Amino acid sequence: MEKTTPYAHLSQPRENPQEWYLRPLAIAGAIFCFGPLGLLLLWFRPGTRLYIKVLISVAVIAVTVWATVGAVECYRGVLLYYRELAGVTGAGS
Numbered sequence: 001m002e003k004t005t006p007y008a009h010l011s012q013p014r015e016n017p018q019e020w021y022l023r024p025l026a027i028a029g030a031i032f033c034f035g036p037l038g039l040l041l042l043w044f045r046p047g048t049r050l051y052i053k054v055l056i057s058v059a060v061i062a063v064t065v066w067a068t069v070g071a072v073e074c075y076r077g078v079l080l081y082y083r084e085l086a087g088v089t090g091a092g093s
Contacts, residue, residue: 022046031056035064
């Protein structure tokens with residue numbers, strides 16, 4: 001009789017091995033953390049349909065552009081605020 005452990009299935013090779021970085025959760029995490037750089041993993045993932053890759057890429061790029069424009073507008077607002085503050089206190093002259 002062969003001894004089995006509760007974790008014997010972990011040493012068995014999987015039927016359909018896939019690298020961890022090509023799994024959907026890893027790709028979503030990479031896109032969330034690194035933005036458009038995470039799209040590389042999506043495009044190198046075999047088995048994903050082209051229209052899914054295009055839709056996700058367009059969405060990520062649109063969100064990136066929106067966030068960049070928002071950050072620039074916020075920076076301009078803060079810069080204007082500090083210029084006005086410097087003018088009121090006389091620290092600028």
